[in-house]
Amino acid sequence: xxxxxxxxxxxxxxVATFFTFIFGVIAAKLVLDIKSERIKAVLDTVFTIPLVxxxxxxxxxxxxxxxxxxxxxRFLLEFMGIRIIFSWQATVIxxxxxxxxxxxxxxxxxxxxxxxxxxxxxxxLGMSEMKIFFKILLPLASPGVLGGVILSFARALxxxxxxxxxxxxxxxxTRTLPLAIYSEVAAGNMNQAAxxxxxxxxxxxxxxxxxxxFSRKQITKGN
Amino acid sequence: MGLEVGIRKRLKGFSLDVxxxxxGLHLGIFGASGSGKSMTLKCIAGIIDPDEGRIVLxxxxxxxxxxxxxxxxxxxxxxxxxxxxxxxxxxxVEDNITISLNGKKEDIKPKLEEMIKLFKLEGLERKYxxxxxxxxxxxxALARAIIKNPDILVLDEPFSALDSHLKESLxxxxxxxxxTYNKEVVLVTHNREEVYxxxxxxxxxxxxxxxxxxxxxxIFNSPKYYSVxxxxxxxxxxxxxxxxxxxxxxxxxxxxxxxETKLNDEFxxxxxxxxxxxxxxxxxxxxxxxxxxxxxxxxxxxxxYDLLVKNASFIQGDSISLKVDKNTIENINFKENLxxxxxxxxxVYLK
Numbered sequence: 391x392x393x394x395x396x397x398x399x400x401x402x403x404x405v406a407t408f409f410t411f412i413f414g415v416i417a418a419k420l421v422l423d424i425k426s427e428r429i430k431a432v433l434d435t436v437f438t439i440p441l442v443x444x445x446x447x448x449x450x451x452x453x454x455x456x457x458x459x460x461x462x463x464r465f466l467l468e469f470m471g472i473r474i475i476f477s478w479q480a481t482v483i484x485x486x487x488x489x490x491x492x493x494x495x496x497x498x499x500x501x502x503x504x505x506x507x508x509x510x511x512x513x514x515l516g517m518s519e520m521k522i523f524f525k526i527l528l529p530l531a532s533p534g535v536l537g538g539v540i541l542s543f544a545r546a547l548x549x550x551x552x553x554x555x556x557x558x559x560x561x562x563x564t565r566t567l568p569l570a571i572y573s574e575v576a577a578g579n580m581n582q583a584a585x586x587x588x589x590x591x592x593x594x595x596x597x598x599x600x601x602x603x604f605s606r607k608q609i610t611k612g613n
Numbered sequence: 614m615g616l617e618v619g620i621r622k623r624l625k626g627f628s629l630d631v632x633x634x635x636x637g638l639h640l641g642i643f644g645a646s647g648s649g650k651s652m653t654l655k656c657i658a659g660i661i662d663p664d665e666g667r668i669v670l671x672x673x674x675x676x677x678x679x680x681x682x683x684x685x686x687x688x689x690x691x692x693x694x695x696x697x698x699x700x701x702x703x704x705x706v707e708d709n710i711t712i713s714l715n716g717k718k719e720d721i722k723p724k725l726e727e728m729i730k731l732f733k734l735e736g737l738e739r740k741y742x743x744x745x746x747x748x749x750x751x752x753x754a755l756a757r758a759i760i761k762n763p764d765i766l767v768l769d770e771p772f773s774a775l776d777s778h779l780k781e782s783l784x785x786x787x788x789x790x791x792x793t794y795n796k797e798v799v800l801v802t803h804n805r806e807e808v809y810x811x812x813x814x815x816x817x818x819x820x821x822x823x824x825x826x827x828x829x830x831x832i833f834n835s836p837k838y839y840s841v842x843x844x845x846x847x848x849x850x851x852x853x854x855x856x857x858x859x860x861x862x863x864x865x866x867x868x869x870x871x872x873e874t875k876l877n878d879e880f881x882x883x884x885x886x887x888x889x890x891x892x893x894x895x896x897x898x899x900x901x902x903x904x905x906x907x908x909x910x911x912x913x914x915x916x917x918y919d920l921l922v923k924n925a926s927f928i929q930g931d932s933i934s935l936k937v938d939k940n941t942i943e944n945i946n947f948k949e950n951l952x953x954x955x956x957x958x959x960x961v962y963l964k
Contacts, residue, residue: 510660511699513686515713516761525712529703 392582394562395570396589398481402566403546406485410542413486414493415535419523422501441491448487449555456480456556480557481564485546492541500534501527540601544594615797616640616765620656620666620676629653629663633816633826635797641812641829642801645844649821650801651696654767657799658693659686671764671797692763696770698754700742707738710756728756731790747775748783755787759794766791767799772807784810805845809833817841839963842884848934849885850963867927868955870902882963889959890935892920894949902955906933908947918942922953 417437424430440448456463456474466472474480504527512522528535550568557564559573567590574583619632629649633640642650655661657668657675665678670691675684700709710728714721729735732752742750751771759766771787772780788811791798802808808815809829816826819840825832836842842850851865861876862869863883896903906922909932917939921932933953937945945951 505699507695507697507699508701510655510658510686511693511695512701512712513660514658514689514691514693515757516687516690517713518687526701530701 392570395565395567395586398478398563398565399547399567399590400593402478402481402485403543406482406489406546407539407543409482409486410489410493410546411535411539414490414538414542415497415528417490417494418497418501419527421498437494438491440487441495445484445488445549445551446555449484449552452480452483452487452552452556456483475556476558476560476564478557478563481549481553481566484552484556485549488549488552489542489545492545493538496538496541497531497535500531500538503534504530536601540598543597547590547593615671616657616799617667617669618653618657620653620663620668622652622656622661622663627821629656629821631816631818631821631823632666633823635799635814637812637814637828638795639791639798639800639812639814641808641815642799642818643805643808643815643844644803644818646803647820648818650803650818651769653818654693654769654799654801657767658691659684659689673764690761690764692758692761692766694751694754694758694766694768694771697774698742698750700750700754700757702742705739705741706734706745706753709742709753710760713757713761724760728760732756746779748779748786751775751783751787755790763796765797765799766794767801769801770803771800772802772804803844805833817844835961836884837964839882842961842963847884847961848887851883851931852881853883853962865931866933867924867930868902868904876962879964880962884961884963885933885935885955886959886961887935889956890933891954891956892922892935892937892945892951893954894946894951896950896952898954901957903952904955906951906953908951922951 417433421430421433421437424433453475454460456466458464458467458473458475463474466474472479474483508526508530509522512526517525548568549566550572553564553566554569559565559569565573567586571583571586571590574580574586616635618634620629621631622629627649629652631649631653642653644650652661656663657670659675662683663676663678666676667674667678668676670689674680674682675689676682701712704712707725707729711721711725714724729738732755734749734752734756737745737749737753742753745753751774772784775783784807791811800807800811812829814827815829815832817824817832817838819838824838825836825841832841833845836845836847839850851863851868854862854864856862856869858875859873860869860871861883892906896905905925907925907928908920908922910919910921912919912921918937920935920937922935923932924930935953
């Protein structure tokens, strides 16, 4: 029984979810605020496309960006001494890119659900756009945004294809639960694989229970 | 001083072309639903941008398309009461009221207490909007709108979200409160009672156009326009035709009568005030128009009777409705011939 894939997966999914949350919410707000319908449509497509691409294609594209012979990868390596490929950070990047569209789309949907009159009312009250976002829009959209967090976390936890391509399958470093399951099955260790499967099921179950509990608490305020 | 608006905005299937000036303290923006009342209000508040025009409030230019001025809603200092109050559902009453204020809790407290007292919200400070009645929600929304001491208060159909039995008592309450507030108020409504009771000055909108902008009592007295009179509750309206130079005919009712001076050419309708019409069994005229009528229907309502009658010699025409007091109806003998008396006071001519 090896515990490191569990720790790596939890760490990766947590960090990746944290970043998808921040960037997904910002991207959703940005797209909603854009007045030009054309730019809106383009950005929406860009932010959503990882959802429909096969993860291996994402992996390939990430290799194009972060490969040590590519401009960005080389820059990071030569000037900052950071090597992304085959590092633990690569698991986070892969999970982030794959989970981002889920966060972005649910957050955008949640913001759109908020009664526009409330935002207009806040403006007539003299509240700054920043204050409106943090005190009105985000709290009112929070059940939906939390839903996006659940989905992102679950998706980040399950990420396999892109991770395998840019982070590899290095034991104690980049071997996440899905990769561990794959490796154990490939090696014929079905019992060991089943153990990881149960762990994944248990984590997913607990996360969804928790998030449902919190989102219900939000909605029932004042009832 | 006061609010001055002259704006235009084109949308798909609707265009707004409104200009008016408030020469009183309380201005009514009156019109049917879909006439552009709320949109006008939103333009004033700056949450919708007009295509062109000018909005000035107390010598402060809020919007001027020619000079490229468009002040943000945040900076216009307009207290806006939304139709459904738009209270923030996730905030308590006190947080709703004070959300526009920046500063320490201790500094905000006296202002909050003043509002709570003024709007009789004691004991509700920690409640959420959903836990309040419609009337309480309205008072919270008002408190929230005036805590920053706005230059003008605008109310968008403040009673449309309330049950009718609540409405009447709240109307009195709100109007009393606003009269003591002593600031310019704009009331958007489609209810003629509200505008008559509260607004000393009014502008009438019809399909996005401002038609008439005058003293309220004056407009109610002589609505001048067909569309205005309809909304002000004139039910008896007929086209008129000149038979000779001094004989007019109300075509819908088949009533011909003489006039002393020729009317202004622009008038093409006649309207009758239903509470000025007199029905009795006396065929004699004292200068007023008298026609024999047949009674079609008598409906008893709370304070009076509504009668529908038709010109007895033009039975294919339209009916005329009139109101009769509960006391006077006993003096009318419905088994004998009935006569309708239309005095000059009952007649209004319309464009």
